[in-house]
Amino acid sequence: MSKSLPKRTEDYSLWYNELVKRAGLAENSSVRGCMVIKPYGYAIWEKMQRTLDDMFKRTGHQNAYFPLFVPKSLFEAEEKNAEGFAKECAVVTHYRLQTDPDKPGKLRVDPNAKLEEELIVRPTSEAIIWSTYKGWIQSYRDLPLLINQWANVVRWEMRTRLFLRTAEFLWQEGHTAHATAEEALAETRQMLEVYAQFAEEWMALPVVKGVKTENERFAGAVETYCIEGLMQDGKALQAGTSHFLGQNFAKAFDVQFANKQGQLEHVWGTSWGVSTRLMGALVMAHSDDEGLVLPPKLAPIQVVIVPIYKTGQLDELLERIRPMQMGLIERGISVKIDDRDTERPGFKFAEWELKGVPVRIAVGMRDLENGTLEVARRDTKEKMTLPLTDIVNSVDQLLQDIQKNIYQRAQSYRETHTTRVESYEEFKQVLEGKGGFVLAHYDGTSETEERIKEETKATIRCLALAEPQEEGVCIVTGRPSKRRAHFAKAY
């Protein structure tokens, strides 16, 4: 607490890492690339989970749970998906340890306990789930099948960063099966809308909805839709994806249904997911050099009350604060009274600032006598004096204002960091300058996309759904183009 955070402008990456650790969100573990999600971080994730889960259920989905392991033969069945994930798979080869004959007190892998077939720790569950769906789907009456799973997955990434890229992460993965391509596409787009709504209304994060190019598409998908947010360093972050799988997995796992005419057809699939990566997006989109700035709707503690008192006064003061606390709780606002007598108010203020609590109320005896309270909002650091009598309404309104303000600030940042360019020169200048989304025409080929990536590190984040058709020429090759793509450097 004593040392201040690195500044965003000086070292954004260090600022992020230190903030995540010091605010008590997560830390690195002794397992390479795996993180520990600490209680305060997990409390935010739980709010995200609960909200998304309710949204999934309202759109007709049910939760289920499928195995952690995928036998290698199943994993291989959908070729593109297998190739896409093969390079980062944790593989279980043995099922027992034994006393090491050479090192007393140590264990070693029992060479006699080798698995006949290796098990892949799921990097994603299409294979295991579609092999199960084969048994669940016979007729059009079994469709649509709308299932979601909350789970851990493992991708053996070489460079990891807390929340943004970790070997193990938590996520949800929806996997649905439909009778027609149209229905599956409608589902894919519906879940994209759900994610966008969650990002904007709960995380206060404006997102661009779009479709990925072939280069950036999910391995095994026909089309990948995504939402892309913009962080304060001008880099984009993919915050959620929704895939139209066509009949790829149905064919790989032979999942067919009898239609109303009694003919067999392969079903159409989708999958969609968001992960603990959202935690990284949340931190990077809004926080500042003093610490986290949490949108009230996802803050585990929305209001902290810090009593200001002289020795011997605390108990009386606390008793007089209770009715206000109760009033806020009854309104559905989560409140913490920081009654530690081991720390001074200044220390407490800094700590709750670091932790991003949206509203702080400092209360002393004199305030209560005057009938006013000193209220500070985290987002703007504005302090105000509010009447005690109407405090519940004022705080409720204030929380709503903060939620809105954080969103608007992020949106206006995005507006000033979205640039339409007409030449490759300009493209590079913007990328090296303020960064952000750069909207440019390109010729639609993977080659050009690759070349731009190699030369500038910018990738096509998406072809935005809201971007109109527009005649233009590719900034690299000069060939004709019909729409602009959203380019950016990205996490």
Next chain:
Amino acid sequence: MSKSLPKRTEDYSLWYNELVKRAGLAENSSVRGCMVIKPYGYAIWEKMQRTLDDMFKRTGHQNAYFPLFVPKSLFEAEEKNAEGFAKECAVVTHYRLQTDPDKPGKLRVDPNAKLEEELIVRPTSEAIIWSTYKGWIQSYRDLPLLINQWANVVRWEMRTRLFLRTAEFLWQEGHTAHATAEEALAETRQMLEVYAQFAEEWMALPVVKGVKTENERFAGAVETYCIEGLMQDGKALQAGTSHFLGQNFAKAFDVQFANKQGQLEHVWGTSWGVSTRLMGALVMAHSDDEGLVLPPKLAPIQVVIVPIYKTGQLDELLERIRPMQMGLIERGISVKIDDRDTERPGFKFAEWELKGVPVRIAVGMRDLENGTLEVARRDTKEKMTLPLTDIVNSVDQLLQDIQKNIYQRAQSYRETHTTRVESYEEFKQVLEGKGGFVLAHYDGTSETEERIKEETKATIRCLALAEPQEEGVCIVTGRPSKRRAHFAKAY
């Protein structure tokens, strides 16, 4: 649906397996020993989770998340714990697959991607969590540390059964650290009470609270407390455990704190858990030859309404049913209207019986005109005619009655299946006869306990906390004994 279930009296084990599958709770997967938890089963588990999670939070615990993998060197650090789990560990040895040079289109483990140190898929998380706590605990101010995790764990069991014993299962594991032995013991007992309350009030499962003998103790614990339920085949089932770890893990991982006098001491630990095994207990404790019998408090659907109609009448009937449905929902009761026009009422009745829905209401036009409804309760199969005007209150009351009745039925079964015996002869007779708990004196030695287990397959389920001190003699050796133990055959 067409084939009826096996009967409990004929083949209890087959009855259980078939019921779990046909009711849509779970099924075996293509991964040896791992199950798929199907949506209906998962919905029950979610209710269990939500309830327990609320209870944990009310008792001051916070959730967090720790890595799936445990490096071998950490796993070994607490010797007894390591030995206890070594024989059933899934081990990750490699982190990449590659194209198999001998088999086109197939993948194989990349021999160049061998991990320097093997990773154990957690069978339980004491090792990884205590190695983390070392960094979190410095002073008495950091204590108590009260943390819970919802996670999947893997134990490579050779004989598996849906929910009861699976290679991967879902659970929660609480891990707490305290300044004194007394506090840690109080926590251990508090969590035992939480589990007992959950089992009795929510699962309608009466449990015996007790402490394990050394033979049955958790590897690495000083004392293991447990709750034991009785299934309808006379076998006991351990439904939850709460361990007092003493300073074992604190010493193994060097977790010390400065006490108020500034001296360093090792902290005291507890851990406690319940798992998807509870699903097996729930099924086996209450269900019958027609299907599941779910306690209303955990039933995903509490009331099913089956419309009885002539062709063309359905829409009108449904419209007239809505107000009743709304009234029930407003009361917080979950209701499903089974409006499928592809199935007949008799089929629907059987299906909802199989799925254990506590209350079924059949409604036809004539019923509505008469102002009465035909209501059937699942537990007793009793049918009654109830006035439509007061239906919400009646159903609410009925659900409470069913919850109580299921509990009382299980309790009276346990009473008639708890036998105090005075000789080994009698002990064996009861075990081979009606089974259940057999309360007997034994001399307190592991040898006698082992001998009884070998000769009768009965184990000491626990030394019940409520069992009074009583002078007696061991039924096997004749040596003196001061209390009776609860013996039983067990899952």
